[in-house]
Amino acid sequence: MKGRREALGAMGGLLLSLRLQPAQAASAAAAPKSSTILAVRVWPASDYTRVTLESDKPLEAKHFLVEGPDRLVIDVEGLELSPGLRELLAKVRADDPYIAGVRVGQNTPRVVRLVLDLKQPVAPQIFTLAPVAAYQNRLVFDLYPKQEQDPLLALVKDKEAAEQAAAQSVQDALGELIGRIGKAPITTPAVVAAAKPASSVQTPVPAPTLPPAPTSPDDKEFSQAKLDRLIVIALDPGHGGEDPGAVGPSGLKEKDVVLAVALKLRDRLNSNPNIRVMLTRDADFFVPLHERVRKARRVQADLFVSIHADAFFTPAARGASVFALSDGAASSAAARWMANKENAADMVGGVNNMVVKDATVLKAMLDMSTTAQIKDSMKLGKEVLGQIGRVGQLHKKQVEQAGFAVLKAPDVPSILVETAFISNPAEEAKLRDPDYQQQLVEALATGIARYFAKNPPLARHRVLS
Numbered sequence: 001m002k003g004r005r006e007a008l009g010a011m012g013g014l015l016l017s018l019r020l021q022p023a024q025a026a027s028a029a030a031a032p033k034s035s036t037i038l039a040v041r042v043w044p045a046s047d048y049t050r051v052t053l054e055s056d057k058p059l060e061a062k063h064f065l066v067e068g069p070d071r072l073v074i075d076v077e078g079l080e081l082s083p084g085l086r087e088l089l090a091k092v093r094a095d096d097p098y099i100a101g102v103r104v105g106q107n108t109p110r111v112v113r114l115v116l117d118l119k120q121p122v123a124p125q126i127f128t129l130a131p132v133a134a135y136q137n138r139l140v141f142d143l144y145p146k147q148e149q150d151p152l153l154a155l156v157k158d159k160e161a162a163e164q165a166a167a168q169s170v171q172d173a174l175g176e177l178i179g180r181i182g183k184a185p186i187t188t189p190a191v192v193a194a195a196k197p198a199s200s201v202q203t204p205v206p207a208p209t210l211p212p213a214p215t216s217p218d219d220k221e222f223s224q225a226k227l228d229r230l231i232v233i234a235l236d237p238g239h240g241g242e243d244p245g246a247v248g249p250s251g252l253k254e255k256d257v258v259l260a261v262a263l264k265l266r267d268r269l270n271s272n273p274n275i276r277v278m279l280t281r282d283a284d285f286f287v288p289l290h291e292r293v294r295k296a297r298r299v300q301a302d303l304f305v306s307i308h309a310d311a312f313f314t315p316a317a318r319g320a321s322v323f324a325l326s327d328g329a330a331s332s333a334a335a336r337w338m339a340n341k342e343n344a345a346d347m348v349g350g351v352n353n354m355v356v357k358d359a360t361v362l363k364a365m366l367d368m369s370t371t372a373q374i375k376d377s378m379k380l381g382k383e384v385l386g387q388i389g390r391v392g393q394l395h396k397k398q399v400e401q402a403g404f405a406v407l408k409a410p411d412v413p414s415i416l417v418e419t420a421f422i423s424n425p426a427e428e429a430k431l432r433d434p435d436y437q438q439q440l441v442e443a444l445a446t447g448i449a450r451y452f453a454k455n456p457p458l459a460r461h462r463v464l465s
Helices: 002-030 085-093 150-182 190-191 219-228 254-270 290-297 331-345 345-350 359-366 371-388 427-433 434-454
Strands: 037-043 049-055 061-065 071-078 099-108 109-120 122-131 135-145 231-237 275-279 303-308 321-325 401-402 416-419
Touching: 037 085, 049 085, 061 122, 071 122, 071 135, 099 290, 109 135, 150 219, 150 275, 150 290, 231 254, 231 290, 254 275, 254 303, 254 434, 303 434, 321 331, 321 371, 331 345, 331 401, 371 416, 371 434, 427 434
Parallel strands: 231 275, 231 303, 303 416, 321 401
Antiparallel strands: 037 049, 049 135, 061 071, 071 109, 099 109, 122 135, 321 416
């Protein structure tokens, strides 16, 4: 009996296993395949750091913050560890303002855990982007500082630092001159004729009086008096980060060349002690169109100049153009096409739509542009266009108008400059040339100066926050 029961038990187990195997196989076949990481990118900047995971399928993520020390923990579902994902560890730079390091591990069979060790407390934004342009599915981590810096205060500090450096430079030069005078023999005829014996004592040369060092920006008198007299110009290098802009035949990216021009133009304009320049981006990172407008308004800019180098369907298109905002229809089909193309930058660069909770409010803010603003923008555009025409060919000989979202600051004269067509091989070569970039800078600076000479900036009462 015992042997018979054992035999029956064994047969039952065999039958059960035969029944389960097809079910397990079907279950394994039904299990969704893990996503594949196609690329990992990190865009560090003082404004914020962006981390992007690009994959063949949409990813979902949950996150939480940990203190002591500060860490951001992100659990990415439907993912397994891979060499592509481990690349993230090597892509974090030592000078990243927010990320100190990254750790990656398989938390559960289908969940990868990323731990970002932070250098400062952050306000993270984590969102997904659908495929667009050259990108497939993207999972984006934007790490913003908890306390946003006042851009106006940053301009004041920059001006103070420049003044202190200039004063120190004068002091060093005078000190060197005084040292030379003390060591040099006295050889002028009048002094030689009245020379005393070598044992006499010479009267020391008194040091000249230097101007007082600039006060701290915390000093209210410095902050307000100098701030109200300051001319603030917002320069906007187009595209950046995830959005390369147009790409030339040899691979030159619009985002790189316009940043190079903007940095040189900033230095050129800042050489005037009454001017300070605010860049919407000073490195390779993406800035949404409405954020570019907001930055200009936060510093109460007197001008806004957006710099681009676009492409066209054929490489034959060439020449520079200047655009202002239109309060109605575009001035030409080409201007309308250009505006639509530039307004699509947010889709490529990647905007967190969850942050803009009320799209109607945002649209209303960007539609407050006044007739006076457009009129002043046209004046600025004509001066700049006239100067650019001296260094290169013009695509259009008049300022064009269209509905560019980045020009919709209601109280700031704003223009968009297409420096050249990067899709044209000859113009791409020029844009790559530092000497030609400097010619563009001089043309833009001269055009801006001519505008201010004819249209002095309005009196401002800027308040530091």
